Amino acid sequence: MTEPQQTPPPPLDDEARQAQKRRNWWLALALFAFVILVGVTTVVRLADSELGPDGGFYWSNPPQSDSQPMPDLPAADEARSDEEGSEQ
């Protein structure tokens, strides 16, 4: 099957080209402003947040009041000797 022949777009006159350029600049500016806004908003929210039971920006799984406290982790030496024991 042969590809349908594409007709090239008509050439733009100077005024159209300038209008296109202007639009591109506005688009670039809008994208830049959006990136800055998202960035600054994130920074401000992080600065305001508290990582604790009340929940902060990245604290998506706060501990429940009726949940059991997490057990203490074993000391480094103790953990290492356990691992060695299991290897034997």
Place this chain on the structure above:
Amino acid sequence: MSHVDAADMTPGAPRYATAGDYVQLMKPRIMMLVVFTGLAGLVSAVGVTGEAINPFMAAIATLAIALGSGAAGAINMWYDADIDAIMKRTSTRPIPSGAVPREEAIALGLVMSGVSVLLMWLASNAVAAALLALSIAYYGWFYTMLLKRRTPQNIVIGGAAGAFPPVIGWAVVTGSAPLDAWLLFAIIFFWTPPHFWALSLLAHGEYKKANVPMLPVTHGAKVTRNQIMAYTLLLAPLALAPVLTGLGGLVYAVAAALLGVVFIKLAVDVWRSDAGAVPVQPEGAKAAKRLFAFSILYLFLLFAALIIEHGFGAYMAVPGLS
């Protein structure tokens, strides 16, 4: 006034879009009222609940409301380009004037919808973002695509779209939408019919030409004038309801009462006039124009009273209600 002087347009001459055309696509005048009522909801929520909000986050949330309104406006202009070209009042808008292609308008509307909801979520909470998304869909899809060309109750049901901003503003602060927020919603909801029908009494010929079933086209001017009166009589006392819940203080109560009396007086003038008659009667048209202009001032002053009370510490409880 339109952004393009019709006299400057040469038929057939290509017109290239300027930044102003894209701004017009977002219906900036509607956007201003939307932002103002949204801000009133936000400030009132801070005043009533005592909850604080980071001023930067409040500014971003307000920007998100503005962008959301602009997005809905662009979607509306994309869909309504055919009828806009028929009506003289709207024929110089960016799409019918040839400045902006329809595809660009819908692209702008969809991208801005996403950006606004995302920004709102980032700056406030999921409830406010969901309400913003709902209001964009309500105006851009439900009102524009389903209601507007099907029923003379289009602007009554569709009026809810414009009533969302104070609820969104409230949710930005509290993450919820309590009764007080819905009272502000109800005020705008009942304000929309007399506001819009006053305009449609002046432009019913245009709507008829475009085959849009506005009330004066389908039921005539007299029925429309009656409906304007009925909705105004509902609106005036409803606007006093925030005083009963404590949302509105003395300043708001006085403003709502005085503005309500003037609104009723102007609605009675329209009711008694022959506004909307064919051929156009100057006295009737003048009465409808006065009501339309005052209705904008009414909403602005009513919500300004709330901002003054809750944003500038002017809240005084109404004696006997505290």
